[in-house]
Amino acid sequence: MxxxxxxxxxxxxxxxxxxxxxxxxxxxxxxxxxxxxxxxxxxxxxxxxxxxxxxxxxxxxxxxxxxxxxxxxxxxxxxxxxxxxYVTYYREYGCKFLVNVATSYFSPRLSTERLRISNLVSPGEIVVNMFAGVGTFSVIMAKKHQIKVYNIDSNLDAYILSIINSKINRLKDRVFSIHGDSQEVLRLNRFKDRIDRVLLPLPERAHEFIDVSINCLKPSGGHLHFFSHIKSDTKSQVVPNSEAYIRNLFSKYNFELKHTQIVRDVAPRIYQTVTDLFIFK
Ligand SMILES: C[S@@+](CC[C@H](N)C(=O)[O-])C[C@H]1O[C@@H](n2cnc3c(N)ncnc32)[C@H](O)[C@@H]1O
Known part of the structure; x- marks a missing residue:
């Protein structure tokens, strides 16, 4: 380009x-x-x-x-x-999304990451997408596998678009949306011990939502996809720095750190990373 x-x-x-x-x-x-x-x-x-x-x-x-x-x-x-x-249709991996570029977050640069995570999902899972935006991760996962996904977003516009996107991709029986602050929604315990997988695609603040996300996971444990922003002078240090940060953040939990990678660079010497964890409860 x-x-x-x-x-x-x-x-x-x-x-x-x-x-x-x-x-x-x-x-x-x-x-x-x-x-x-x-x-x-x-x-x-x-x-x-x-x-x-x-x-x-x-x-x-x-x-x-x-x-x-x-x-x-x-x-x-x-x-x-x-x-x-500001409103347009965007297509990705056979799914169609209504997007408003002015009123809700959307980035085509996460498309590889959406595909990567959707490939990790197993049929029958129940997933919570804590910062769902217009529902792109959720729709792509649910189109690929027979799963249920709950979107949460505090932005009313993103919430409405996520409902529309679930409907236009014929997933309204399996991809549901909740409008609100994820912290408050999850504190109501509606999902306590019910969830197989939680996505936290809000790198600036995901660390504030660790306890509520783990509270949702099934007693047998579950997966987290945790997004971070990591400062690093060299690209080769990004993954080690990110994993050190994650190990410290999750130190009170029993977990297996399965994978970390760079999603994209967001500013000079600042990288967005994603870490896949399995949490044992
Ligand atoms: C970086 S965007 C991620 C969007 C989406 N995952 C995607 O790939 O397009 C973060 C989203 O989190 C939402 N958000 C921010 N703080 C929130 C909170 N406390 N509770 C729920 N949603 C929140 C924002 O409105 C925004 O849509």
């Missing part, structure tokens, strides 16, 4: 400007979201138009004005070409 963007903009930007263009951009259905360095902001509309004209069926190009932030993990967007339209 990096070369693709530079190729598109060759002849439009000077060579020095081209060297500053960021390496990639997100394509979500018929919407493109790009980042532009401050020094090139005066060219944002030309850049947007070139992208719009070059990609078939693209309807909108947004500039990402701020990084993902706040409880709902939203990013500031400004339309720079095409329609100011």
């Amino acid at each position: 990096s070369k693709f963007l530079k190729k598109l903009l060759k002849g439009v930007l000077a060579d020095e400007e081209l060297s500053k263009v960021y390496s990639s951009f997100d394509m979500i259905g018929d919407i493109a979201i790009i980042k532009i360095p401050d020094s090139l902001l005066t060219k944002k509309n030309i850049i947007g138009e070139v992208i719009l004209q070059s990609i078939k069926n693209l309807k909108s190009v947004f500039l990402q004005r701020s990084s993902v932030s706040g409880e709902y993990r939203l990013r500031g967007l400004e339309v720079i070409a095409g329609d100011e339209k």
